[in-house]
Amino acid sequence: MGKIRVMKRQEPLGWRSCLVVLGAAGVSLVLSGILLGLQDRPPLTAMVILFQGAFGSAWAIEDCLIKAVPIYLCSLGVAVAFRLQIWNIGAEGQFALGAVGATAAALYFPDLSWFLLLPGMALAAFLAGGFWGLIPALLKIHMRANEIIVTLMMNYIAILFLDYLVYGVWKDPASFGFPMTPTFSESAIVGRIGDTNLNWGLALCAVCGLLVWVFFRYTLLGYELKASGENVRAARYARLPYERLVILVMVLSGALAGWAGFIEASATLNRLQPSIMVGYGYTAIVVAWLARLNPLYIGLASFLLAGLRVGVENLQLELQVPAAFGQIMEGLILLTVLAGGFFTEYRLRLRPRP
């Protein structure tokens, strides 16, 4: 009779930890296959359809990249907060506020030229998203309110606020009653890169990712964030300005999600409408965990999870799988990756009974 023992790892796992992530992703695919099988869908065929739909054509890959942009920006923001162990679950709401901010600028100054209007919209999105992040930070500092709950609840407020605007004051009179704003003026639309369908939001992602990387690696503030996130007590001991850091990360986090909303409204939809809310802010949390908060890996993971969304659309068409299946898979991936984290800290050993 053998017995399995759990041992704490003495040495860090290093590069092999990516095997853990891959293994976890594999397990989640198998589980998804089982779920499909239970619904009388052929699991293997379904997986092929999923991957072909996501990465099988140039058009599909373009679509993945377009969807990856908002996911990336939200996830980058979430990762900045997570570094300080501030659990910002509110990217969804901050995204909504960012979209609202950008739309306000686009609607009230439609005649400005693009080189004034686009930066103006970016600024408005930054401020609005950042403001939505600032509130939970202040509540946490002054009233010890748990940021997880506050950010989560504020998502609903933000989405309802967005609905209020597009159903009411901002509704396009020519929309036959549909809840949507008028189409943005030409100068309020982020343009496409060359002949592709890709927009310049992709470049914004690259710049933001690089800045965040530089910030954490080469600046004093970045170091202070890293150290405080590692050990709050040591932060107090070393007189790190913990409260100020909480405010900083929440504003930055909100602002980055806000920019995602700006790009999505301006480049993808060209207007504001309720369908802008498709859960990128929640996907961003999965992405940040998958990528272990590293800006480069966040890029990779954003692309993959965007691919999942595109692939599931294909699956819906071909096999009549419900739309919620994509969310189920996303949830499974998060769960298996979190569970896999156990193996980066511990290892199992088979031991004969004494």
Place this chain on the structure above:
Amino acid sequence: MNLPAPPLVRLEEISKSFGRVRANSDITLDIRAGKIKALLGENGAGKSTLMSILAGRLQPDAGKILVEGEATRFPSAREAIQAGIGMVYQHFMLVDAMTVTENVFLGQEGGFWLRPRKMARRVSELARRYGLDIDPFARVSELSMGEKQRVEILKLLLRQSRVLIFDEPTAVLTLTETEQLFEAMKQMAGQGKAIVFISHKLPEVMSVADDIAILRNGAVVDTLEAGAVTSRADLARRMVGREVVLQVDKGTSEIGPHVLTVRGLETGALQGIDLEVRQGEILGVVGVAGNGQKPLVQTICGLTPPGRGEVEILNRPWKDFFARYPSDDTLSYIPEERISLATCPGLNLVDNFLLTTRSDFSRGPWLMGKRARGRARELIRDFNVQPSNVDALARHLSGGNLQKMVLGREFFRNPKLIVAEQPTQGLDIAATEEVWRHLLEARKRAGILLVTGDLAEALALSDRIAVMFGGRIMDVFPASDTRKVDRIGLMMAGITA
């Protein structure tokens, strides 16, 4: 010594190490039915480790546990409980939303159907029998700390425990509750239970124990019957010890200006403290743990504001000093909690070095990583830190090496006032000696407040000694005053005359 009956439990030559720290070495201890055994010792003496081994939570590296003369192994707490050994922990493990009875029976319901009335009656009976006054239908969330503790005890009694271990049980209790607990302990012993009482509070040990075992640095240094204790001072001396393990040449150093002045400091636990430290001297603060050392250090080091009274650091009032806390020529704090307060265990040594020196390595918003790395590497060499690799994570360093790293980092800031709290606790002799040498070296440029529970350390290093008891400084005198040094034990026990 002739033994009347074999002990209920005998720990034989138990040893346990954590990394390079020997928490227990060759400890032999008898626990007898019907007796209250006190384990007396300073924090870190190895009391809790020893009892965790007995309760099955830790495995010894060597040695045997004999229950009624038979060698036994406890792979987990469950086996220990089955053998009748239970522990009342400092942190209670109760379900707040459930009643006393439900908590007591949790896991012992015995069958699918619950019989609340019968269960409650059982709890009342037990409670009455051992003098543990409690309402079996009360919700745990509404109970006081003392009552919660009674629920924990009842849990063990219901499981027919024969050995009950109390880990610092009075820390959370009021005075009345403490007396009630002692009464219950005596009743339990009277009815044949063996009681182990872990404590560092002398009066409590003297009032309740039948036998006393004194632990120091992981070894039993003394066992005696309570009747053989002549006075509290005697007990204090035995607990803290006087033998000088290491001899260091203190040398002399020039006394400079005041770096710390405390006048009439009063907080919750401090009852009017007057102290001063001057550059070039080490002031050793000694006392039994829990007599106000911790609040004193936390106030001086800026973690808690002073209540009443004045604290002046480097000739600036407390508030003013910490409002614009300088990074160099400053106050350095070397805390007791090396791993959870002084360092970030998950970061490498460069990042840990930067923790308090970061402003020396920044230009505008930028951090000069390369320069910090170079300096950290030098420091690790100078202070003989192993492994000598700056990319090692702090959590992989032994206690001694981590402490040397912290010392190196703090001395790098060229401090003018150093507060060192239990700087060699848990370190081996070699590391202790190195830390002492560094402290004496630093004395040339700084004033040092050395807070320690180790009298040998205080005597080896200090120029002056202050004895703390009950939130007060009993006396301050030069370490060369042999007459007063002989009376330290008395003063630590609160006796002035």
